[in-house]
Amino acid sequence: MARVKVTLNRPEVGLLLRTAWNVEVEALGRRLAKAAGRPGHPRDVNVRTYTTDRHVVEVSVPAYRQARYGALSRAAAEVGLKVRGRP
Amino acid sequence: MTGHPLRLPADPAKVAKNYLATVIPALVAAPAPTFGLIVPPEWTPAAAPRVVVFDDSGPVLWPVTTSPTLRVTVWSDGRDRSRRIAGMCLGVLLAHRIPGIASITDPTLLVEDTDPHNQGVMCSFTVRALARTVAV
Numbered sequence: 438m439a440r441v442k443v444t445l446n447r448p449e450v451g452l453l454l455r456t457a458w459n460v461e462v463e464a465l466g467r468r469l470a471k472a473a474g475r476p477g478h479p480r481d482v483n484v485r486t487y488t489t490d491r492h493v494v495e496v497s498v499p500a501y502r503q504a505r506y507g508a509l510s511r512a513a514a515e516v517g518l519k520v521r522g523r524p
Numbered sequence: 525m526t527g528h529p530l531r532l533p534a535d536p537a538k539v540a541k542n543y544l545a546t547v548i549p550a551l552v553a554a555p556a557p558t559f560g561l562i563v564p565p566e567w568t569p570a571a572a573p574r575v576v577v578f579d580d581s582g583p584v585l586w587p588v589t590t591s592p593t594l595r596v597t598v599w600s601d602g603r604d605r606s607r608r609i610a611g612m613c614l615g616v617l618l619a620h621r622i623p624g625i626a627s628i629t630d631p632t633l634l635v636e637d638t639d640p641h642n643q644g645v646m647c648s649f650t651v652r653a654l655a656r657t658v659a660v
Contacts, residue, residue, distance in 0.1 A: 500637035504648035507580040510593045514581035520593045521630035
């Protein structure tokens with residue numbers, strides 16, 4: 438059986454990671470932010486987008502809301518994301 | 525979904541809480557913390573430190589396993605004490621084999637804050653707890 442050789446560290450793949458799924462990534466970030474927020478407290482959730490080697494959406498809540506209520510981890514379960522530490 | 529055998533989701537939060545309650549008091553400075561699944565509304569920083577294990581839900585592979593995120597939060601009268609207890613809980617959960625939990629993985633690092641409700645200093649982390657469903 439012929440093996441298909443896939444090379445991932447190419448400039449084209451880097452370009453894809455930075456640009457191809459921006460809309461989907463940001464939509465998921467907004468769903469997570471909506472699930473993590475409280476009605477009537479729009480300042481409780483912060484959403485920031487930036488690009489490193491890939492497009493990133495950062496959703497943050499005050500630390501006490503995660504420690505006491507699990508705002509982010511419960512929101513992650515709600516939208517189907519797995520919680521893990523940053524490598 | 526029909527046709528599955530009757531199984532129930534396990535309760536790894538409670539298993540982890542009971543296990544930590546047997547192990548942690550010997551490993552941290554007195555006063556020994558108390559353990560539970562809720563933080564009592566009357567808790568104050570003057571009381572013994574409080575360790576609470578919450579089940580924050582997560583992926584499920586029915587009818588075989590569930591793998592909820594467990595959130596462990598420590599309340600105490602000081603930042604260093606909370607950090608020490610939370611760090612010890614994190615280390616124990618990842619190092620020990622706990623009967624009733626298949627595996628504990630994916631730790632997140634400690635976050636600290638002050639609880640606006642009782643002025644306790646909180647320190648919190650999460651792990652993923654994979655557990656088999658339970659036969660009735």
